[in-house]
Amino acid sequence: xxxxxxxxxxxxxxxxxxxxxxxxxxxxxxxxxxxxxxxxxxxxxxxxxxxxxxxxxxxxxxxxxxxxxxxxxxxxxxxxxxxxxxxxxxxxxxxxxxxxxxxxxxxxxxxxxxxxxxxxxxxxxxxxxxxxxxxxxxxxxxxxxxxxxxxxxxxxxxxxxxxxxxxxxxxxxxxxxxxxxxxxx
Amino acid sequence: xxxxxxxxxxxxxxxxxxxxxxxxxxxxxxxxxxxxxxxxxxxxxxxxxxxxxxxxxxxxxxxxxxxxxxxxxxxxxxxxxxxxxxxxxxxxxxxxxxxxxxxxxxxxxxxxxxxxxxxxxxxxxxxxxxxxxxxxxxxxxxxxxxxxxxxxxxxxxxxxxxxxxxxxxxxxxxxxxxxxxxxxxxxxxxxxxxxxxxxxxxxxxxxxxxxxxxxxxxxxxxxxxxxxxxxxxxx
Numbered sequence: 001x002x003x004x005x006x007x008x009x010x011x012x013x014x015x016x017x018x019x020x021x022x023x024x025x026x027x028x029x030x031x032x033x034x035x036x037x038x039x040x041x042x043x044x045x046x047x048x049x050x051x052x053x054x055x056x057x058x059x060x061x062x063x064x065x066x067x068x069x070x071x072x073x074x075x076x077x078x079x080x081x082x083x084x085x086x087x088x089x090x091x092x093x094x095x096x097x098x099x100x101x102x103x104x105x106x107x108x109x110x111x112x113x114x115x116x117x118x119x120x121x122x123x124x125x126x127x128x129x130x131x132x133x134x135x136x137x138x139x140x141x142x143x144x145x146x147x148x149x150x151x152x153x154x155x156x157x158x159x160x161x162x163x164x165x166x167x168x169x170x171x172x173x174x175x176x177x178x179x180x181x182x183x184x185x
Numbered sequence: 186x187x188x189x190x191x192x193x194x195x196x197x198x199x200x201x202x203x204x205x206x207x208x209x210x211x212x213x214x215x216x217x218x219x220x221x222x223x224x225x226x227x228x229x230x231x232x233x234x235x236x237x238x239x240x241x242x243x244x245x246x247x248x249x250x251x252x253x254x255x256x257x258x259x260x261x262x263x264x265x266x267x268x269x270x271x272x273x274x275x276x277x278x279x280x281x282x283x284x285x286x287x288x289x290x291x292x293x294x295x296x297x298x299x300x301x302x303x304x305x306x307x308x309x310x311x312x313x314x315x316x317x318x319x320x321x322x323x324x325x326x327x328x329x330x331x332x333x334x335x336x337x338x339x340x341x342x343x344x345x346x347x348x349x350x351x352x353x354x355x356x357x358x359x360x361x362x363x364x365x366x367x368x369x370x371x372x373x374x375x376x377x378x379x380x381x382x383x384x385x386x387x388x389x390x391x392x393x394x395x396x397x398x399x400x401x402x403x404x405x406x407x408x409x410x411x412x413x414x415x416x417x418x419x420x
Binding site for chain 2: 022034046124140147176
């Protein structure tokens, strides 16, 4: 989906086109679901968050302002609030439970909510790279190959490998700036 | 030393050591390049933490619940076959994006003309190809390819009739630009010889006029192995 397609989709969404809601769900539902899966203890909670995010977004679609951010950034903002609310409820229950059981909280330090969101946005952007570029990035990121080794493995010229790496990382960075945790107050 | 180019800074961010002393020296002195490397390094770290696995789609019943809670008029099926409401502008952009793909222009024009004569079809075929066995390929092997657009996405649909892939292997679909000899790996065919592949957004198909199916082995080498089927895309 190009950014033009995204703009078109956002226009349809705001004007109440149900097909645009479905398209937004198909494109960004997995981002919202991933945020739920990685922030909440239970899968059912993640499914709930996904449902509530799209229901809330659709009912409040007239409040989406394309001049202040992209549709996915707006959806993720709603999802983050849903997750935070759900966590508060869970923590209250857990605190009550602890008081009842007189036990200590054994939970280990977890990555911040911002970091979790940024990882999800990165994972999503990786899957939207052109196949060849994605292959090069994955060999560098997850197989720890040097650019020379990647060139040898893929048969691509060194310059192409270096340019894929640079542009791939730039895309991840831009996407994070637009939709990641730092994109909102 | 002037600022090193961004490709070299990228390699530093990926953890490849600068081999030139001048580059190390420059990074010691230049706060701007250092902060550039730090930002890229953080982006790389983030993607490494995220891992290469694609994000999981929410289960189907989540959409059913959304549709029920919002009492949507027509509940579209889970797979998006209905295109996002086409507007003249959007059609125009699609045409603009594809105009560069000279071989495909005529088909798009026909598809666009068709779009205004009635309800827009769920899918529009942009190009197609008949595949036949290459000289060294299995005799009699054939296949069909069609490039379609649906719901704002371009997909390549491939079906092939040929011997099953060998035990430790599979069939991979490629797009080939014969002028530059560059290839794009599109994806692996299923065991039934079929596959539908969504084209990445922003992929410029200009010049990629040949579809190639190759026999690959699970050897960790992502390069194109040996061709089995080939055909030219036309509108």
